[in-house]
Amino acid sequence: MLVEVYLLRCAPGGLLAYRREEGLLGAGEAPDAAATRVGTGRDGQPGPPPAVLHSTSWRHLDDGTIVLTYAALPDPQPGRPAVAIRDRTVAASGDPARPSPPVVRHEQVAVHAARHLALIAGTDPAVRLALERLPELGRALASLAPVPAGQLAR
Numbered sequence: 001m002l003v004e005v006y007l008l009r010c011a012p013g014g015l016l017a018y019r020r021e022e023g024l025l026g027a028g029e030a031p032d033a034a035a036t037r038v039g040t041g042r043d044g045q046p047g048p049p050p051a052v053l054h055s056t057s058w059r060h061l062d063d064g065t066i067v068l069t070y071a072a073l074p075d076p077q078p079g080r081p082a083v084a085i086r087d088r089t090v091a092a093s094g095d096p097a098r099p100s101p102p103v104v105r106h107e108q109v110a111v112h113a114a115r116h117l118a119l120i121a122g123t124d125p126a127v128r129l130a131l132e133r134l135p136e137l138g139r140a141l142a143s144l145a146p147v148p149a150g151q152l153a154r
Contacts, residue, residue, distance in 0.1 A: 001025040002067045005039035006110045007050075007075035008117070008137065009082060016140040017082040018110040019075055025068075031055070035070040048076060051130040054120065056113040059104060071113035073130075073137055085110055088144070111144075118144040 004022040011017035023038040025031060036049055050072040057069045075082065083106075091101040091108040118141045121127050131138035 001031075002061075002065050003031060003034040003038050003070065004067055004109075005035050005053075005070045005072050006056075006113045007039055007077075007082075008071060008073040008110075008114060008141075009075040009078055010136045010140050011082065011084040014136065014140055014143075015084045015086070016114055016137075016143070017084045018107075018114075019077070019080055019082040020106055020110070022067075031068050032070075035068070035072070039070065039072045040076050050074070050076065051134060052117065052127055054113075054117060054127070056116040057109070059100070069109055069113060071117050073117070074134055083107065083110070085114065087111075090115075114141060115144045117141055 001024070002022055003025055004020060007019045007021065009017050021038050023034065025034045032053065035053055039050060039053070040048065051074060053070055053072045055068065056071050059067050061067060085107060087107055088111050089108060090112060091104045093099055093101045117127065121131050121138070121141060131141065
């Protein structure tokens with residue numbers, strides 16, 4: 001099983017940006033622990049835990065690998081390159097009976113994860129409090145439509 005973590009931060013101009021890290025789930029390791037390890041590791045050394053870590057989705061790859069996706073913020077290594085989210089298109093299959101899209105780009109997964117956090121920021125007091133301590137990042141997340149995925153306009 002593969003664990004991927006989208007580490008969120010603000011890019012210049014208040015845009016939301018992400019950096020993606022991935023790693024295998026260790027034997028006997030809980031997925032949340034793996035996401036913390038993958039997302040905060042520095043040269044093999046664990047960093048401080050994220051203010052927010054949340055499982056946002058999973059998907060199946062053609063080779064049979066299951067990918068567990070997490071969003072984390074803030075990015076513990078803000079000096080590393082990140083991708084500004086400019087395209088807010090959500091991956092969709094176009095067929096309501098077959099929900100898996102034929103192609104999923106990393107930016108689309110990052111958008112889904114960020115929208116997921118924007119949604120729970122309105123319902124989870126702990127996430128809301130964490131974002132109050134990160135106001136620029138909180139504003140960037142709030143700019144995303146905090147509605148259930150089935151209601152998102154494309």
